[in-house]
Amino acid sequence: xxxIIMGAAGFIGTNLAMTLxxxxxxxxxLVDRKRDYFQAIEKKNYPNVKILESDFSVEDDYDQMLKNQxxxxxxxxxTIPTNSNQHILDEVNENISFSSALLExxxxxxxxxxxxxxSGGTIYGKEAKCPLDEKTPTYPITTYGIQKLTIEKxxxxxxxxxxLDYRIIRLANPYGPYQRPNGVLGVITTFVYKAxxxxxxxxxxxxxxxxxxxxIDDAVKGILNIVxxxxxxxxxxxxxxxxxxxxxxxDAIGETLDINxxxxxxxxxxxxxxxxxxxxxxxxxxxxxxxxxxLNEGIKKTAEFMKDYYNL
Numbered sequence: 001x002x003x004i005i006m007g008a009a010g011f012i013g014t015n016l017a018m019t020l021x022x023x024x025x026x027x028x029x030l031v032d033r034k035r036d037y038f039q040a041i042e043k044k045n046y047p048n049v050k051i052l053e054s055d056f057s058v059e060d061d062y063d064q065m066l067k068n069q070x071x072x073x074x075x076x077x078x079t080i081p082t083n084s085n086q087h088i089l090d091e092v093n094e095n096i097s098f099s100s101a102l103l104e105x106x107x108x109x110x111x112x113x114x115x116x117x118x119s120g121g122t123i124y125g126k127e128a129k130c131p132l133d134e135k136t137p138t139y140p141i142t143t144y145g146i147q148k149l150t151i152e153k154x155x156x157x158x159x160x161x162x163x164l165d166y167r168i169i170r171l172a173n174p175y176g177p178y179q180r181p182n183g184v185l186g187v188i189t190t191f192v193y194k195a196x197x198x199x200x201x202x203x204x205x206x207x208x209x210x211x212x213x214x215x216i217d218d219a220v221k222g223i224l225n226i227v228x229x230x231x232x233x234x235x236x237x238x239x240x241x242x243x244x245x246x247x248x249x250x251d252a253i254g255e256t257l258d259i260n261x262x263x264x265x266x267x268x269x270x271x272x273x274x275x276x277x278x279x280x281x282x283x284x285x286x287x288x289x290x291x292x293x294x295l296n297e298g299i300k301k302t303a304e305f306m307k308d309y310y311n312l
Contacts, residue, residue, distance in 0.1 A: 002068055004029040006056070006102065007075035009037035011179040011186070012117060012171075015216045016073065016223065021046040031065065040178055056098045062105035071227065072106055074099065074116045077147065085271065088143050095147040096154070103158045113165045115227050116155055118148045120170035120237050120278045121211065130210075130243060131279035134170070134235055142271050152235070159234075167226050172239025172278050176216035176298065177305040188213055188249055188295075192302050195259050196312045205268035207247030212239035212277035215298035218290060225287040236283045240292045243277035249295070256299045 003020055005013050009032035018041065020026050030038060031052045038051050054060050056076050066072060078094045106114055120132070122145030128136045140146045158164040179186045181193030194201050214222075222238045254261045284290060293301075306312055 001025060002027050002029075002070045003073070004031065004066060004069045004071070005073040005075060006031050006054075007077070008032050008073075009034075009041075010075060011216070012174060012219070013073075013075050014040055014178045015176070015220050016075075017041055017049070018044065019220050019224070021049050024048060029065070029069070056094075058097045058101045060101070062102055063108050066105045066109040066111060069109065070112045072102070072111050072114050074102060074114060074151070076102075077144070085143050091143045092147060092150075096150055099151045099154055103154060103164070106164060107158065107162045111164070113167065113227070114155060114158075115167045115169070115223075116151060117223075118152055118168050118170045119145060120172045120239055121276055122273075123149045123152075123170065124273075124276065126273040130275055130277050131241065132237070132276070133279035134233075134237055134282055141273065166234055168235040169223055169226055170235065170237045170278070171219060171223075172212035172214050172237075174214050174216045174219040176302050177309070179216070181306070181310075187211070187246060188253075188299065189302060191249060191253055192257070192299060193306055193310070193312075195253050195257055195261055196303060196306055198262075200262045200264045201250065202264050202266050203246055203250065204266045204272060205246075206265065207250065208245055208274070209272050210243040210245045210275040210277060212242065213244055213249070213295065213298070214238070214240045215293050215301065218292040222283065222287075222290055226283070229287055231286040233282055233286065236286075237278040237280050238283060238290075239278040239280055241278060241280040241284075241290070243275060244295060252295050253299055256296045257303055 008017050008030035017030055021028050028049045031054050122142055123138045123140050124132045124136050125139035125141050138149050152168050155166045175186050175188040179189040181190050191201050226236050
């Protein structure tokens, strides 16, 4: 199988690429802005992995990149939820234009399937009641969520016009190995790193914000089941299926790692939806129980990885 991952050097892309590359029948092409971003993958010396650089502008030759590819993973985003809404016009232009150019190339090159990693955490907004299923009305409160939703609609349009097959995965909040612990994305990953480093843990608001956290191995397993499976549905929520507050995360880290944590509470942020967790019944009806690992076990695995990777 010839597989290309656009935006492959990030957290999800790295873990997905490593899993796919372990199957020697797969030929994997990884694309991101700089080759330097792929150091973790290059250390593995996969014989079936090729790396390309792209700035994901509309001028890039996506037809050439996608030649002979069977599956295209779209993981590209120029923004993240926490810094979304700052430059709305630029954010929308960059992400929608790239996605349109990519989908055009998919049609030209007769790609068999497009896989888009959308966001279960941002597209639904703050008004709906949890758990959120795939039929929940979508009212994003960030341009990040609006971009994800718009790209979903673009993909549907290309299906309607050109019969382009696709899978859309509305992913919750993954955490674990290879996620950058810089506090920009990944509450659990960031908090575990700061706990191990003896740094202050910054909590926005009073810790009552609720999210759906899923360990990255469970997320990748679910993604591949959706991509390789056959089902009448093409859009799936993917998460743990239950909500956990930030305060519960903090308590679990302290308990699991047996560390006295230094917590600092900050002013709440407008981009944070108060409660968000997903209904994963559609996924489990199609592919069986996900049975994600527990929060405590995920924290333990993340800490073990960090101790080795960052010499903590």
